[in-house]
Amino acid sequence: IIFSERSPGFLQVLFLFGAMRLAVLLLMWIGFCGAVRLRGGGITVPGWASDCLRFLPRGFQVTQATQDGREVSFGSPGVDLEFAVAKLRGAPRGALAIAMAWQGLWGEPPAVAMQYPLAGDGVDFFDGHHVVFAMEGAGRAAWGKSKVHGNLSYVLLAKGRASEVGAEVRVVEMAKVFSALRPEVPGFSAENVSVTSLLANDGKGATMLRAFVAEQIIPFAGVSGMSVAVVEGGQVVFCEGFGRLSSAPSAAAVTNHTQFMIGSVTKSFTTLVISKLVKEGRIPGGWNATAVRLLGPGLPQITGTEWAQLSLRGLVSGGAGFPRKDGMILGVPLADLQDDAKCEGALWRALSSLRRVRQAGESFTYQNQLVAAAGLAAAAAVAEKTPGESLLQRYERLLEEKIFRPRGMQDSGLSPRGSDVAKPQGVEADGTVREMPGAVSLNRYFKTMAPAGLIWSNAADMAKYVMAEIAEPSERHVAIQPITEKEGYGLGFFVGQGLWKLKTVYHGGTTIGFTSYLFFFPAKKVGAVI
Numbered sequence: 032i033i034f035s036e037r038s039p040g041f042l043q044v045l046f047l048f049g050a051m052r053l054a055v056l057l058l059m060w061i062g063f064c065g066a067v068r069l070r071g072g073g074i075t076v077p078g079w080a081s082d083c084l085r086f087l088p089r090g091f092q093v094t095q096a097t098q099d100g101r102e103v104s105f106g107s108p109g110v111d112l113e114f115a116v117a118k119l120r121g122a123p124r125g126a127l128a129i130a131m132a133w134q135g136l137w138g139e140p141p142a143v144a145m146q147y148p149l150a151g152d153g154v155d156f157f158d159g160h161h162v163v164f165a166m167e168g169a170g171r172a173a174w175g176k177s178k179v180h181g182n183l184s185y186v187l188l189a190k191g192r193a194s195e196v197g198a199e200v201r202v203v204e205m206a207k208v209f210s211a212l213r214p215e216v217p218g219f220s221a222e223n224v225s226v227t228s229l230l231a232n233d234g235k236g237a238t239m240l241r242a243f244v245a246e247q248i249i250p251f252a253g254v255s256g257m258s259v260a261v262v263e264g265g266q267v268v269f270c271e272g273f274g275r276l277s278s279a280p281s282a283a284a285v286t287n288h289t290q291f292m293i294g295s296v297t298k299s300f301t302t303l304v305i306s307k308l309v310k311e312g313r314i315p316g317g318w319n320a321t322a323v324r325l326l327g328p329g330l331p332q333i334t335g336t337e338w339a340q341l342s343l344r345g346l347v348s349g350g351a352g353f354p355r356k357d358g359m360i361l362g363v364p365l366a367d368l369q370d371d372a373k374c375e376g377a378l379w380r381a382l383s384s385l386r387r388v389r390q391a392g393e394s395f396t397y398q399n400q401l402v403a404a405a406g407l408a409a410a411a412a413v414a415e416k417t418p419g420e421s422l423l424q425r426y427e428r429l430l431e432e433k434i435f436r437p438r439g440m441q442d443s444g445l446s447p448r449g450s451d452v453a454k455p456q457g458v459e460a461d462g463t464v465r466e467m468p469g470a471v472s473l474n475r476y477f478k479t480m481a482p483a484g485l486i487w488s489n490a491a492d493m494a495k496y497v498m499a500e501i502a503e504p505s506e507r508h509v510a511i512q513p514i515t516e517k518e519g520y521g522l523g524f525f526v527g528q529g530l531w532k533l534k535t536v537y538h539g540g541t542t543i544g545f546t547s548y549l550f551f552f553p554a555k556k557v558g559a560v561i
Contacts, residue, residue, distance in 0.1 A: 074093045074094075074095070074096050075096060076093055076096060076103055077096070077100040077103070077118075079100075079118050080103045080116055080118070080212075082211040082212075082213075083103070083105075083116055083208050083211045083212065085211070085515075085516065085517045085528065086204070086207035086208050086210075086211050086515045086516070086517060086518065087105060087204075087208070087515060087516055088107070088200075088201070088204045088515055088516075089513055089515065089516060090107040090108075090110065091105045091106060091107040091110075092105065092106070092107070093105055094106040094113070095115075095136065097135055097136065100118075101117055101118060101119060101132075101135055102115055102116070102117040102132055102135045102136045103115060103116055103117075104136055110191075110195060111191045111192035111195055112189065112190075112191035112192065112195040112196060112201065113189070113190055113191055114187065114188060114189040114190070114205065114208070115132065115136050115186075115187070115188045115189075116185070116186065116187055116188075116208065116212055117131075117132035117135065117136075117184075117185070117186040117188070118183060118184075118185055118186075118212075119131055119132065119183065119184040119185075119186065120182060120183060121182065121184075122179050122181070122182050122183060122184050123184050124160070124177075124179065124184070125146070125148075125160035125162075125177060126143060126146055126160060126162050128160070128177040128179075128184040128186050129160065129162045129175035129176070129177050129186055129188070131186075132175065132177075132186035132188055133175065133188055136188070137190075140164065141164040141165055141166055141167070141173060142164065142165045143162050143163070143164060143165070144163045144164060144165035145162070145163040146160065146161060146162045146163070147160075147161055148160055148161075149161050149176065149178070159176070159177065159178045159179075160176065160177045160178075161174065161175070161176050162174060162175045162176075164190075166190070170192055170193050170194070171190075171191070171192065171193060172190070172191070172192070172193035172196040172197060173188070173189065173190035173191075173196065174188075174189055174196070175187065175188045175189075176209060178209075178212070180213065185212035185213070187205065187208060187209045187212065189201075189205060199354070199355060199396060199397065200389075200394040200395050200396060200514070203395060203397070203514060204514065204515055207514070207515055207518065226261055226263050226268055226269075226557055237269060240259070240261075240269060241271070241273075244257070244259060244273050245273050245274075249273060249274050252464075253458070253463075253464035254274065254456055254464060255274050255275050255276070255277055255278045255282070255454075255456065255464075255466075256272065256273060256274030256275050256276060256277075256284075256285035256289070256453060257272075257273055257274060257285065257561065258270075258271065258272040258273065258285055258286070258287055258289055258291070258489065258490035258561075259271060259273070259490060259559065259560070259561055260287065260490040260491070260493060260494035260497075260559065260560045261494075261557075261558070261559045262494050262497050262498045262501070262551075262557070262558050262559070263555075263556055263557045263558075264556045264557075265498055265501075265502060265556070266498075267494045267495075267498070270287045270490050270491055270494050271286075271287055271490070272284065272285035272286040272287050272288075272289050272490065273285055276289065276451075276452070276453050276454055277453075277454035277456075277466055278454075278456070278464075278465070278466055282454075283451070285453065286451060287489060287490040287491045288442055288451055288489050288490075288491055289451050289452065289453050289489055289490075290442060290447045290448065290449075290451060290452045290453065290487045290488065290489050291453045291487065291488070291489065291545050291547060292455075292474060292477075292484075292485075292486070292487055292540070292542045292544075292545040292547070293486050293487070293488050293493070293540045293545075293547040293549075294484045294539070294540025294541050294542045294545060294546070294547055295399070295483065295484050295538060295539065295540040295541070296486070296493075296538050296539070296540040296547050296548075296549050297481075297482065297483060297484045297485060297486040297540065298347065298402050298482075298483055298484070298523040298524075298538065299500075299507065299523035299524050299538055299549075300430060300434055300482075300486060300523075301347070301402060301405065301406040301409075301482040301483070301523060302347050302405075302507050302522040302523030302524075303433070303434060303505075303507065303523070304406070304409060304426075304429045304430060304433050304434065305318070305343055305347075305405065305406075305409045305522075306505065306506070306507060306522070307433045308409055308412065308413070308429075308433075313412055313413065314343070314409060314412045315412070316342075317343075318342060318343050318344040319342045319343070319344065320342060320343055320408075320412075321339065321340055321341065321342055321343075322338070322339045322340075322341055322342075322343070322346060322404055322405070322408045323336075323339040323340060325343075325408040325409070325411045325412055326339070326404075326407070326408050326411050327339070329411070330379060332379055332380075332383065333379055333382070333383070336382065336383050336385075337385065337386070337387055338351070338353060338382050338385050338401060338404070339382075341401070343405050343408060343409065344511070344522070345391065346401045346402060346404055346405035346408070347401070347402050347405045347522055347523055348511040348512050348520060348521065348522060349395045349396060349397060349398070349511075349512045349514075349520035350391060350392045350393075350394075350395060350396070350511065350512035350520070351387070351391055351396065351398065351401060352387045352388060352389035352390055352391050352392075352393060352394075352396055353385045353386075353387055353388065353396060353398050353401060354385070354386075354388050354396065354398070355396070355397055355398055355399070356381060356384070356385065356398075356400065357399055359377075359380075359381040359384070359400075360377070360381070360476040360477070360479045360480060361476060362377070363377045363476065363479055365472060365475065368475045368476065368478050368479075371421035371422075371423045371424065372421060374423060374478050374479045374481075375407065375421065375422055375423060375479075377479040378400060378403055378404065378407070378479050378480055381400050381479075382400050382401075382404060385400070392512065395512050395513070395514045395519075395520055399480050399483040399484060400480050400483070402480075402482060402483040402523070403479075403480035403481060403482045403483040405482065406426050406481070406482025406483070407422040407423070407426060407482065409426075409429070410422045410423075410425035410426040410429060411425075413425055413428075413429065416428060423478070423481060426481065426482055427444070427445050427481075430443075430444070430445070430486075431444075434496075435492075438492075438495050438496060438499050439492075439495055440488065440492035440493075440495055440496065441492070442488065442489050442491070442492050443486060443487065443488040443489075443492045444486070444487060445478075445481055445485050445486060445487070446487060447487045448487075451489075452487075453545070454466050454544075455467045455470035455471065455474070455542075455543060455544020455545055456544050457470065457543070457544050466544075467543065467544045470542075470543040470544040473543045474542050474543050474544070474545075477542060484540065484542060490560055493549065493560040494560060496549075496560075497549060497551055497558040497559070497560055498558070500536070500551060500558070501551050501553060501556050501557075501558055504553065505522075506521075506522065507521055507522040507523055507524055508521060508524060508526060508536045508553065509521050509522075509526065510526040510527070514527075515527075521536075523538070524536050524537065524538050525537050525538055533552045533554060533555065534552065534553055534554060535550055535551070535552055536550065536551055536553060537549060537550035537551070538550075546561075547560075547561060548560070548561045549561075
């Protein structure tokens with residue numbers, strides 16, 4: 032599925048959950064959280080919904096909490112959007128749970144226009160469901176989601192103006208709230224996050240983690256293989272592969288050197304390259320240098336475009352206000368992807384069609400082409416090594432010189448190396464996970480925005496990357512553009528307190544057939560890669 036700024040919000044939520052699913056599973060294993068009774072907007076909020084308060088969109092507060100503590104709703108003055116969460120005992124399933132939650136807050140629910148199952152977001156969550164309601168009146172929209180854990184059902188509802196209910200920023204915010212709906216896990220705290228004693232020297236924890244991944248995560252996710260690395264205090268305490276390179280019975284086993292596309296985790300590499308060039312004084316104006324200043328002399332087609340007036344910081348920090356237009360990459364003939372100049376030209380054409388839909392800084396808007404432009408703008412500040420060297424070649428050279436070589440990442444690059452390479456897989460309409468032979472060709476389209484999502488790497492290399500990030504606190508690890516009250520986007524990283532009430536720096540990546548995730552807790556010097 033290709034998404035544009037006009038895509039229905041529920042599809043974007045599915046896309047987001049796909050990118051984060053495996054990370055949520057591992058975090059549940061490492062996880063620690065508590066529940067307290069809080070107050071929001073002057074209304075007492077039941078403990079089970081307390082984590083939701085930490086992910087509320089800016090300006091939103093509690094507007095209602097039912098007496099039995101089953102439902103809580105949220106709103107904001109001047110914003111035509113109301114959403115609610117519910118916890119229902121007896122585990123009612125699917126549309127029934129959604130209708131019960133709506134009834135408890137708002138009366139008789141509207142007619143159902145469409146419904147379908149959702150993939151779970153945790154080992155014990157199942158029977159996820161999505162309902163789109165048929166709303167009366169033009170420009171109105173409403174939907175509900177449910178998921179089950181044991182004898183409990185959790186529900187998220189949203190209703191209001193269609194442009195608010197389906198807006199990309201709202202989709203991200205709602206996904207955060209939905210992920211916060213989970214059972215309390217007793218016995219954990221932010222103080223016992225240390226993993227070295229559990230995982231080092233092949234201890235009991237390592238055996239438990241292997242069993243958890245092999246027996247629960249892989250069957251639950253339906254994939255043939257994956258790799259996991261965990262680091263703490265400057266050392267790798269766990270780094271292994273699981274399953275096979277493909278679903279073929281004769282396929283080789285996944286190792287910690289098996290290469291996967293890491294997708295949008297690439298963005299943090301791009302911002303690291305820019306940061307290093309800025310510190311070296313090789314980019315006049317530093318992070319405030321504009322794209323047109325760095326690229327303009329050689330690219331007359333970007334002169335006068337709105338996006339080109341953005342600074343490098345504005346291009347990568349998610350607050351520029353331009354819509355997401357990933358689908359435009361498919362407009363390039365496959366044969367042209369062999370030509371760097373044509374790939375770069377496709378990027379500039381896509382950017383030239385962008386029109387700002389929100390004011391700068393008004394809200395978070397995820398935009399791949401802007402990050403790609405920042406990477407190539409930084410490359411433009413570096414002299415050619417050989418006559419005719421393209422911006423893409425210069426960008427790749429910078430990755431090698433500034434990151435891969437210094438950090439010992441021998442198996443990382445913009446294309447896979449050798450034969451230890453995972454095969455892309457996707458989910459069919461019936462939920463079956465299958466290999467996607469055509470995805471190998473389709474993923475070449477990401478070359479048109481390489482600095483936003485083209486890197487291939489493996490668990491061993493990415494463990495080195497995370498350790499270096501933890502050891503070198505960076506301005507890239509600070510939120511610039513708020514997403515919710517407790518979470519924001521920095522320079523190529525999401526930054527927030529997360530469900531575990533510790534500052535968490537993270538990013539996920541999804542390409543066609545591959546998913547990756549990286550996160551770390553700076554204060555605890557603990558991180559992981561999937």
